Amino acid sequence: MASPYKKRRAPVGLALVAALVALPLVPILLWTFAGEWRFPDLLPKEWSLRGIQHLTAPGSRVAEAVFTSLGIAVAVTVAAVAVGLPAGMALGTYRFRLKGLVIFLILLPILVPPLASTMGIHLTFIRLGLADTAFGVFLVHLVPTVPYAAIILTSVFADRTGELEEAARTLGASPLRAFVYVTLPEVAPGIAVAALFSFLVSWSQYILTLLIGGGSVVTLPMLLFSAASGSDPVITSSLAVVFALPAVVVLLIALRYLKPSGDQGLPGLGKVS
Amino acid sequence: MSARLELEGVSHRYSRDEWALSELSLAVEPGELVAFLGPSGCGKTTALKILSGLLTPTGGDVRVDGRSVLGVPPERREAAMVFQKPLLFPHMSVEANVGFGLKMRGVPRGESGGKVETALRRVRMDGYADRKPGELSGGQQQRVALARALVTEPGLLLLDEPLSSLDANLREGMRELVKEVQESGGYTTVFVTHDQEEAVVLADRIALLFDGRLRMYDRPQAFYERPASREVAEFFGTANFLPGRARNGTVETRLGDLRLSTPTPPGEVTLTIRPEAVRFEEGENSFAARITSTTYLGTQVTCGLDAAGVQLKASLPPHTQLREGDRVTARLPAESLWALEDGPEGQPG
Numbered sequence: 001m002a003s004p005y006k007k008r009r010a011p012v013g014l015a016l017v018a019a020l021v022a023l024p025l026v027p028i029l030l031w032t033f034a035g036e037w038r039f040p041d042l043l044p045k046e047w048s049l050r051g052i053q054h055l056t057a058p059g060s061r062v063a064e065a066v067f068t069s070l071g072i073a074v075a076v077t078v079a080a081v082a083v084g085l086p087a088g089m090a091l092g093t094y095r096f097r098l099k100g101l102v103i104f105l106i107l108l109p110i111l112v113p114p115l116a117s118t119m120g121i122h123l124t125f126i127r128l129g130l131a132d133t134a135f136g137v138f139l140v141h142l143v144p145t146v147p148y149a150a151i152i153l154t155s156v157f158a159d160r161t162g163e164l165e166e167a168a169r170t171l172g173a174s175p176l177r178a179f180v181y182v183t184l185p186e187v188a189p190g191i192a193v194a195a196l197f198s199f200l201v202s203w204s205q206y207i208l209t210l211l212i213g214g215g216s217v218v219t220l221p222m223l224l225f226s227a228a229s230g231s232d233p234v235i236t237s238s239l240a241v242v243f244a245l246p247a248v249v250v251l252l253i254a255l256r257y258l259k260p261s262g263d264q265g266l267p268g269l270g271k272v273s
Numbered sequence: 274m275s276a277r278l279e280l281e282g283v284s285h286r287y288s289r290d291e292w293a294l295s296e297l298s299l300a301v302e303p304g305e306l307v308a309f310l311g312p313s314g315c316g317k318t319t320a321l322k323i324l325s326g327l328l329t330p331t332g333g334d335v336r337v338d339g340r341s342v343l344g345v346p347p348e349r350r351e352a353a354m355v356f357q358k359p360l361l362f363p364h365m366s367v368e369a370n371v372g373f374g375l376k377m378r379g380v381p382r383g384e385s386g387g388k389v390e391t392a393l394r395r396v397r398m399d400g401y402a403d404r405k406p407g408e409l410s411g412g413q414q415q416r417v418a419l420a421r422a423l424v425t426e427p428g429l430l431l432l433d434e435p436l437s438s439l440d441a442n443l444r445e446g447m448r449e450l451v452k453e454v455q456e457s458g459g460y461t462t463v464f465v466t467h468d469q470e471e472a473v474v475l476a477d478r479i480a481l482l483f484d485g486r487l488r489m490y491d492r493p494q495a496f497y498e499r500p501a502s503r504e505v506a507e508f509f510g511t512a513n514f515l516p517g518r519a520r521n522g523t524v525e526t527r528l529g530d531l532r533l534s535t536p537t538p539p540g541e542v543t544l545t546i547r548p549e550a551v552r553f554e555e556g557e558n559s560f561a562a563r564i565t566s567t568t569y570l571g572t573q574v575t576c577g578l579d580a581a582g583v584q585l586k587a588s589l590p591p592h593t594q595l596r597e598g599d600r601v602t603a604r605l606p607a608e609s610l611w612a613l614e615d616g617p618e619g620q621p622g
Contacts, residue, residue: 169347170354172377185364
């Protein structure tokens with residue numbers, strides 16, 4: 001056990017880390033509600049709701065962008081998990097020749113800078129008529145998300161022995177029913193982690209959306225980047241708050257519901273073989 | 274309900290020269306409890322997996338009530354299995370775990386509730402229906418696992434060392450429970466174990482396996498009284514071995530001509546006798562010996578004997594007056610001597 005001295009120090013360290021993460025967010029919140037805030041002042045001189053009003057103003061297209069972002073991110077999440085689940089199951093469960101090579105190829109899209117591969121994808125998409133469409137953006141978002149989902153789920157299945165499924169089989173469950181009734185509930189937290197990763201990666205995607213969407217697919221990061229290169233910190237900050245919201249919500253959900261049954265921390269971040 | 278089980282030349286190998294099981298042939302009568310006994314790696318668990326359908330043997334046939342079940346997947350074999358570990362489904366309550374087999378068979382909820390309750394009562398786990406497996410002790414989990422297997426009234430009950438993960442004090446209780454449940458239900462049961470005591474206590478018949486081969490299949494007593502080979506005799510505790518030559522109904526040994534109550538074909542043989550069967554008295558098959566060592570074991574005293582250069586082991590009552598160096602007359606009763614078929618071997622170990 002830790003000594004009492006250490007015990008007292010731990011919260012101080014945690015508080016420091018928390019402050020380091022949280023403090024940069026404070027000016028963003030302040031800017032969101034700032035009216036007039038000039039250089040030497042520690043706090044804004046005047047407060048206003050201009051930033052919030054901008055978010056809901058019809059001309060700002062914020063609502064539309066949020067809707068597009070959400071739609072793409074949800075679709076990407078579903079698709080990444082749908083592809084990553086069987087891949088992770090096969091890689092985590094079975095031994096086969098050239099498994100290392102298969103894992104390498106699956107990870108390749110996140111090892112190679114996405115910008116490089118997207119150039120080629122862009123040319124192909126233009127030919128296929130997928131450039132400048134939301135569907136094209138959805139497809140290109142799978143490039144960075146599928147590897148994450150597959151590798152998280154691989155480690156989830158690598159921790160499983162298959163014994164519970166064997167028990168289910170001897171009790172009268174077909175392979176499919178053993179999967180539905182036994183495997184799926186057991187790996188659900190892992191699937192949730194893979195889904196959260198995929199969602200957040202897609203939600204915060206800028207470069208890929210810009211290249212493939214070509215400006216016609218307007219997601220929230222597009223608005224945020226163009227606002228950031230402008231000169232109105234109030235607008236930028238209010239957009240940033242909206243942008244950060246899903247991450248905060250998702251984190252809270254994860255902390256509340258993803259209690260793994262074992263003591264190995266969050267599932268999917270264990271061993272990968 | 275209970276099935277007759279036949280194995281015919283069942284063989285399995287995991288790779289070209291790694292035989293897990295070689296030409297296993299035996300029959301288990303309906304309602305019989307047979308123990309597959311052997312050291313770890315002898316192929317007994319492989320055999321059980323083949324019976325459950327989780328593993329398809331590379332050769333031979335498995336028949337239940339005369340019909341081959343090799344093509345039948347585990348879920349349709351009506352063979353319930355209890356594993357070494359409880360393997361309860363962690364996300365389900367005890368009740369849902371026990372009811373799983375019924376649910377898979379499409380038994381309606383109302384009907385299955387009563388069966389689950391009965392099964393839990395049989396293993397004395399009623400009152401725990403709403404618990405999660407994680408809240409139970411290892412012994413309780415294993416009892417629930419037994420209830421889960423029994424609830425479907427399987428034709429064949431397969432037990433893969435279900436006691437080995439339990440503490441010694443729990444093991445005996447569980448052993449009695451298994452026996453009680455098996456007898457009351459009349460299930461044809463195959464029980465895998467490496468513990469010969471467990472096999473002797475539980476089984477109607479024991480199948481002894483070494484290196485994937487069946488060495489002996491008989492009632493427990495036979496393993497003590499009429500072992501098939503020296504290896505078998507040694508697996509079942511201490512035994513004396515005495516080389517000799519059989520002729521005219523007696524066996525010529527260094528201890529003189531010994532008479533056996535069972536006829537022995539002429540030729541080289543190895544006689545075997547349990548230390549407990551050695552008597553200290555005059556009479557048939559008696560000879561002079563000297564006590565070379567004594568070891569007090571509480572319920573008995575084991576002693577070493579030297580007779581004409583032959584070393585034997587015998588057991589004495591705990592309050593014996595005999596001491597090391599005493600000269601005694603020992604006798605090997607004809608009915609306790611058994612001639613091994615595998616010919617002569619060296620001095621007893």
